[in-house]
Amino acid sequence: xxxxxxxxxxxxxxxxxxxxxxxxxxxxxxxxxxxxxxxxxxxxxxxxxxxxxxxxxxxxxxxxxxxxxxxxxxxxxxxxxxxxxxxxxxxxxxxxxxxxxxxxxxxxxxxxxxxxxxxxxxxxxxxxxxxxxxxxxxxxxxxxxxxxxxxxxxxxxxxxxxxxxxxxxxxxxxxxxxxxxxxxxxxxxxxxxxxxxxxxxxxxxxxxxxxxxxxxxxxxxxxxxxxxxxxxxxxxxxxxxxxxxxxxxxxxxxxxxxxxxxxxxxxxxxxxxxxxxxxxxxxxxxxxxxxxxxxxxxxxxxxxxxxxxxxxxxxxxxxxxxxxxx
Amino acid sequence: xxxxxxxxxxxxxxxxxxxxxxxxxxxxxxxxxxxxxxxxxxxxxxxxxxxxxxxxxxxxxxxxxxxxxxxxxxxxxxxxxxxxxxxxxxxxxxxxxxxxxxxxxxxxxxxxxxxxxxxxxxxxxxxxxxxxxxxxxxxxxxxxxxxxxxxxxxxxxxxxxxxxxxxxxxxxxxxxxxxxxxxxxxxxxxxxxxxxxxxxxxxxxxxxxxxxxxxxxxxxxxxxxxxxxxxxxxxxxxxxxxxxxxxxxxxxxxxxxxxxxxxxxxxxxxxxxxxxxxxxxxxxxxxxxxxxxxxxxxxxxxxxxxxxxxxxxxxxxxxxxxxxxxxxxxxxxxxxxxxxxxxxxxxxxxxxxxxxxxxxxxxxxxxxxxx
Ligand SMILES: Nc1ncnc2c1ncn2[C@@H]1O[C@H](COP(=O)(O)OP(=O)(O)OP(=O)(O)O)[C@@H](O)[C@H]1O
Ligand SMILES: [Mg+2]
Numbered sequence: 001x002x003x004x005x006x007x008x009x010x011x012x013x014x015x016x017x018x019x020x021x022x023x024x025x026x027x028x029x030x031x032x033x034x035x036x037x038x039x040x041x042x043x044x045x046x047x048x049x050x051x052x053x054x055x056x057x058x059x060x061x062x063x064x065x066x067x068x069x070x071x072x073x074x075x076x077x078x079x080x081x082x083x084x085x086x087x088x089x090x091x092x093x094x095x096x097x098x099x100x101x102x103x104x105x106x107x108x109x110x111x112x113x114x115x116x117x118x119x120x121x122x123x124x125x126x127x128x129x130x131x132x133x134x135x136x137x138x139x140x141x142x143x144x145x146x147x148x149x150x151x152x153x154x155x156x157x158x159x160x161x162x163x164x165x166x167x168x169x170x171x172x173x174x175x176x177x178x179x180x181x182x183x184x185x186x187x188x189x190x191x192x193x194x195x196x197x198x199x200x201x202x203x204x205x206x207x208x209x210x211x212x213x214x215x216x217x218x219x220x221x222x223x224x225x226x227x228x229x230x231x232x233x234x235x236x237x238x239x240x241x242x243x244x245x246x247x248x249x250x251x252x253x254x255x256x257x258x259x260x261x262x263x264x265x266x267x268x269x270x271x272x273x274x275x276x277x278x279x280x281x282x283x284x285x286x287x288x289x290x291x292x293x294x295x296x297x298x299x300x301x302x303x304x305x306x307x308x309x310x311x312x313x314x315x316x317x318x319x320x321x322x323x324x325x326x
Numbered sequence: 327x328x329x330x331x332x333x334x335x336x337x338x339x340x341x342x343x344x345x346x347x348x349x350x351x352x353x354x355x356x357x358x359x360x361x362x363x364x365x366x367x368x369x370x371x372x373x374x375x376x377x378x379x380x381x382x383x384x385x386x387x388x389x390x391x392x393x394x395x396x397x398x399x400x401x402x403x404x405x406x407x408x409x410x411x412x413x414x415x416x417x418x419x420x421x422x423x424x425x426x427x428x429x430x431x432x433x434x435x436x437x438x439x440x441x442x443x444x445x446x447x448x449x450x451x452x453x454x455x456x457x458x459x460x461x462x463x464x465x466x467x468x469x470x471x472x473x474x475x476x477x478x479x480x481x482x483x484x485x486x487x488x489x490x491x492x493x494x495x496x497x498x499x500x501x502x503x504x505x506x507x508x509x510x511x512x513x514x515x516x517x518x519x520x521x522x523x524x525x526x527x528x529x530x531x532x533x534x535x536x537x538x539x540x541x542x543x544x545x546x547x548x549x550x551x552x553x554x555x556x557x558x559x560x561x562x563x564x565x566x567x568x569x570x571x572x573x574x575x576x577x578x579x580x581x582x583x584x585x586x587x588x589x590x591x592x593x594x595x596x597x598x599x600x601x602x603x604x605x606x607x608x609x610x611x612x613x614x615x616x617x618x619x620x621x622x623x624x625x626x627x628x629x630x631x632x633x634x635x636x637x638x639x640x641x642x643x644x645x646x647x648x649x650x651x652x653x654x655x656x657x658x659x660x661x662x663x664x665x666x667x668x669x670x671x672x673x674x675x676x677x678x679x680x681x682x683x684x685x686x687x688x689x690x691x692x693x694x695x696x697x
Contacts, residue, residue: 218412221379221399222473226426228400236425240416324416324457 064305071298082295089299099283099300106258106279109193113257116197118249121204122242126234128205129212139209146202150263157195158267168194182272189277192268196261203256204249211245212238243323251315258308280304328390328403328480328513329355330376335385337371337537345371347537348385356511358504362524363534364560369517370485372534376515377406377483390480400429405474406483410490411466413458413473419445420454423472444472447506464495471503475510482507484516488523500526521561525549533557551665555672558600558665564631567601567641570669578664581637583616587661589677597675600665603631606643609658618643618655 039045071089073082093099128138148156160168161181168191169179181191215238223237239246259281269276278286284304288297330353337346346368353359361369374380376387378399386393394402405426413422423441432440445451448468458466467487474482487503488496504527507514518524524531525545533540533548533556541553552558558566572579576590578599609615616636624631625647632643632651643657666675 216410216412218408218410219414221377222406222408222412222414223425224379225377225399225404225406226473227429228398229429232429237414243416 067298067301067305069298070294071302073295075294085295089295090303093296093299093303102278102280102283105189105277109189109196109261109277109279110254110257112193113196113200113261114250114253116193117200117204117253117256118246120197121201121249122208122246124201124205125208125212126238128209139206142202142205144202145199146206148199150199150260151267153195153199154264154267157191157198157264160195161191182268182276185275185277188268192261192265192277195264195268196257199261199264200253200256204253207245207249208242211242215241240324247315247320247323250319251312254311254315255308258304280307329353329388330481330513330515331386331388332372332376333386333388335372335375335387336383337368337375337380338383345537346375349534349537349539350385351532351539351542353513353515356513358507358514358516358527358529359532360516360518360524360528360530361532361534362518362521362560363540365519367534368537369519369534371537373483373485373515373517376481377404378402403480404483405477405479405481406485407470407474407487409486411458411470413466413469415458418455418457419450419461419469419472422458422469423476426473426477440476440478441472444476447475448472448502463491464499467491467499471506475506475512479512481513481515484514486518487516489518489520496523503527522563525561531561533560535560551674552600553674555598555600555667558667562602564603564642564644566665567603567606568667569599569601569636569639569641571597571599573597580616580639583637584614585616585659585661585664586614587664590666592677593666593675594668596669598667598669598672600667601641601659602663602665603642603644604629605659605663606641606645606657607659608645608649609656613658615656615658616641618657620651620653620655623651 070082072084072086074085074089075082124142128142131138158181160166161179163169163180163182166181169181172179179187179191181187219237219241220233223233227233227236258279261279262281262285265278265282269278269282280300281304284297284300287293287300291297330351332349332351332353334348334350335346336344336348338344349372351359361372363369371380375382376389378394378397382395386395388394389402389404414425417425420441423444424437427437427440441454442451445454448471450465450468450472453461453465453469458469461469467490470487484503488499491499500523516527518527528545530542531545531548532542533553535556541548541557543551543553548557548561552561552566555568559568569580573590573593573595576586576588578585578587578590580599618632618634618636618641620632620634622633624633628647629644630647632645632655634641634643634654643655649655666677667673668675
C-alpha cells in the first residue's frame, strides 16, 4: 500500500498550469533574453530544478506508474501476492452500470459546480470592484471562507442541511421542498453542489477581482464614452479582458470539482454511500480502501487520469485559443 | 452650434481637496482651447468633468447649449483621446474605430465608410486588421485619434495625448492634430503641461494654477502680456527673468545697478520687473546696461543661453552665438519690453499708456487731497 490512488490524478493539471502561469503573468512585449541568467557551471541550473523535479517524480510520476502497473493485477485482499489479469480490471469497470452512473453524475456535478462557482465569484467581484468604501471589509469577509478546510466545510454544510435544525432545509421547506439530505439522492446532490460552490466562490472572487483591477482605468473610461449600456460594456470590453483570468479559473475549478470536493462528499455521504451520489474520485477511494479492490481502484484512477488529460488538452487547444493575452 | 460653456465649475474631492476652483470658460464653436499649467493644477480634473468621467461639484457645463452635468459620458456627444491611448487591446484597429458607432446603432455600410475615411486621413489603412499591441506608439496614437473622429462628435477632448511619444514624433503629431482639427472644424479642449505644445496648438490658451484660471488669451497675447509672474515664468522658454527692483521716479534700481525707462510714475516703488531672455541684447557703448556675471552657457545651435547673475540675482539671456563672451557682459533691453508685476500678488502692473492705468494714476494723484 505505498500509493494512494485517490490522490494521484490531481497532479496532471499541475505541470501544464505551471507553463500557463508563466504566460499569464509575463507581458509578451518583454523580450525573453532580458531575464536570462548566466550560470558559471552547466550543472547548476539542474541542481536548482532538482527539488521541483524530485517532488513531481515522487508524488506524481512514481504513483502514476504504480497505479498503471497495479491496474493490470488482481491483488489478493489479504496481501498474499497478486495475479496478472490483463485488461479485465478495465473492462469490469467500464461494463459496470454503477460506474457509468457515477461517471454521469460526476460530469453533471463538475459542470454545475464549475459554472456556478465561476459565475457567482465573477458577479461578486464585479460588484465589489465598483465599490470603494467598505471594500476591504467585504473582501476579507468573503476570503475567510476560503480558509475553511473541505471536511469542515462539509460539516458546516451538513449542519446547514440538517434534517431538524438546518436553516437551509427550513428555508426551502417554506417553498414546499421537504429536503432529506443523506436519504434522498437528488437532495443530497443539491446540498453537495451548494456546499462545493460556496467553498470555491472566495477563490474565484479573489482572482476575478484582481483581474478586474488589472484592466486599465482609461480603457474602461474609453468604453464609458463609446457605449452607454453597462451590460454591453461588460460583455464587449470587460469580459474579453478578463478572459485570461477566467480561463485559468476554468481549469482550476474543473480540477477542484473533480478532485478537491472529496472532503465535502466524504462528510456528506459517509457510511451511507450506497444510494447517495458520489463522484469518480470518491468511488476510487471507496473501492480501493473500503472494498480493498486495489486493481479495480487503480484502473479507475488511470481512467480518471486519462479523462483529466483529455479535458486539459481540450481546454488548452480549443478554449485558450479564444483567450486574448494582453 | 457645438460651443462649450463652463460656468463657475468647481471640483471638491472626497477629503475636501478643491482641485478646480470656480472656473469659467466659454469655448466658441470650432475653437481650439488648450488648458495648460503645471502638474497637479487641475487640468485633467476639469477636462474629465467636461467628459463626464468626474462629477461636477459646483457650476454647470453646457455642450451645444445643453447642460450636461447629469448626462452620461456616452450621451454627451464628445470623444476623448487619452494619454495612454486607452485602445481596446482585444479588438483590431477596425473594431476599435467601429466600436462606438456599433453601439450607437449606426448602419454597417456607414460604419465601413466612416472607418475607411478616418483610416485614410490618418494613414491607418494597412493596419486595420492588426491588434493594438502590434502597432508603434505613433500608430496607436493615430488609432486613438481615429476613434475620436469617426464618431463626428460635437467636441474633442484631449488629455496630454502626445506625452508618451518621443520628441520628434510629438512635433509631427502636433502638426497633424492641428491640421485635422482645422479641417474638421470640431470644437476641441486640449490638456497639456508643455507650454510649447500649448502655444503652437491653441486658438486660445487657458493657464491654470492651483485650480484657478490665471489667464485666458491668444497664445501671443499671453506671451507678450502675461497677467502674472506665474504666467510669465510658465509661458515661454527659457522662463522670463523676474528681478525685484526699487523704483525712483523713472529709474529702476536692481541692487547696485540701474535702468531707466519712461512712464513709470504710476507703479509702486517696490516691484518685480520681468525681462524675457530673448529681449536682452548686448549693450553698445554709451547705452544704459546691466552687467551680467556669467556662470555658464548653454549652446542651442541657433542661439546660446547665457546664465549668470545681476547683482547676485539669477538672469538668463538668449544671445547670438557669434558674440564673444568674457567674465561679464553688459546687457540692455528696450524699455518698452519691460514687464512689471506686483511683488506681493504677482499680478501684472500696467504703465501709463493704458487708459486704466491713467485713471489709476489720476486716482492716486487725488488720494492725498481726499485724505
Ligand atoms: N481622486 C482624487 N481624490 C483626491 N484628490 C485628487 C483626486 N484626483 C486628483 N486629485 C488632486 O487634484 C489635483 C488636480 O489633479 P489633476 O489630475 O487634475 O492634475 P493635472 O493638472 O492633470 O496634473 P498632471 O499634469 O500631473 O496630469 C491634484 O492636486 C490631485 O492631487
Ligand atoms: Mg493630468
